[in-house]
Amino acid sequence: MNINTEQFNGPLDLLVQMIDDDKLDINDVSLGKIADQFVNYIKNNPDINPEEVADFLAVAAKLLLIKSKTLLPYLIREEEEEEIKDFANQLKIYKDFLEASKKIEEILEERKFMYAREFNKKMLTENVVFYPPKNVNKTILRAAFKEIIGRLKIEEKIEENNLEKAVSIEDKMLKIQNLLKKINSLSFNSLLEEQITKIDIIVSFLAMLELMKQRSVIVEQGELFESIQIIKV
Amino acid sequence: MLELKKQIESLLFISGKPLAPKKIAELIGDKVNVKDINKAIDELIKDYDERAGGIKIIKSASQIQMATSGENTEVIRNFIKDETTGELTKPSIETLTIIAYRGPIAKYELERIRGINCSLILRNLILRGLAEEKKDNKKREIYYSVTLDFLKYLGVSRVEDLPDYDRLSKNKDIDKFLAGEI
């Protein structure tokens, strides 16, 4: 598998490429098959844009759900069945637009630009004109400028918050391993941050799966929907 | 030619800039209503398409403008010394494609199709004047459309002239999907 981050654009694009490369159709079975490949890709590409990590993880979670359906069909509830159908559908629609965007790209490459006339003051007025607006004075200008500065500061804060939210699978794995140095087992819920987000749950889950695969931990769950215990090997 | 069409043609020529049908109605005055203006605009666009000359009238969701046809790009480029390459990144083209075929489209709908957060890219496209936003006060939602500048890059008078437009824009499966019914 040889996909370069420059060559795709978001998780669905990556997924469509993987499906195309493996010459699969878009359906449950092929999506389940591709789940591991997709998760591996996220893990091995720490340079995925931090703002997009959440979207990649959401897709990974859906693929894992689909995979678990192919393995353990009786565990899948009706809503999840819907979610899977919805996702395959989304992917097909996305693919339609991806194909349309390739045609648009070709049209752009033909460079058949149209041009409007550039602004030409002389065409509209022959004389030198000055038409001051009644609703502007020094005080208003100062107030407007202050408002603009204030707005820039707010934007700065929002962008900082976005970055804070991005948590990586690697960090979560490390957190689990560190905790297990002190104790022999811990509950899955204790991994989650104070403010539980969907992304945090997905990342923690993927980190746990990865450690299972590396045989660093085993995982126990009494019954469906009961708390999951992570145990040091 | 009808008086109304003549007046619109004059305005488009002299202003050189995009004009909204409502603005045109105001400028013509005489109790003319926007519906008549829109009808006259559509006829004008048809006239220009049939003539297939060196000038076209292009139309976006909100405005119309007069521009040179896409066939004479080289001559005009030399004349105005334009060096635009019109190069856009893949994510920009993908986003603009969806907005062109499905506009006016809400951000959440766009994100449903692309499966990715689109705030940043939308901000960038608006900054570059390739997409525009319009607030729908009833639905309390912002809707995005492509601009005249993007159509000029494509050399297309309106989105309806894009390949496969009908199939992608009036698709019941996509409608249902975006409405969350699937």
Add this chain to the structure above:
Amino acid sequence: MLELKKQIESLLFISGKPLAPKKIAELIGDKVNVKDINKAIDELIKDYDERAGGIKIIKSASQIQMATSGENTEVIRNFIKDETTGELTKPSIETLTIIAYRGPIAKYELERIRGINCSLILRNLILRGLAEEKKDNKKREIYYSVTLDFLKYLGVSRVEDLPDYDRLSKNKDIDKFLAGEI
């Protein structure tokens, strides 16, 4: 329509000012001669006369030009009046403010601060005589400043006399923002 006629039509529209047939021949290139150009021009003039629309092509002894037909002068007057008089919208005031406190400022800087394409606002501010553009040939960039007329109208003789000029114009947040650090 003949290729040559189309090209001439595009050029007349885009230039908006009179062009000599010889100049047109140069712009089109391709070994086209002035005689062919003149013939195509005559045909174009005939087409436009027959359409009797809102645009016509006028020919003087040495040059030709595209212009609005004489009947619509009132609509054109309304347009110019609408563009030049009346109050400024909030986006226009913001743009003018940034030019006043941060000028001379390049268009891309202005657009980054405002987060929106400013072409149309800028041309309106220039048309009203409130702002002016100056080309920096070294940087190949156009810079915008407020006009002396506008400063006088505000009651100051230079931008430095605007209220809080030092503190506001040298605001670090804006510098950081423009440097891409935010």
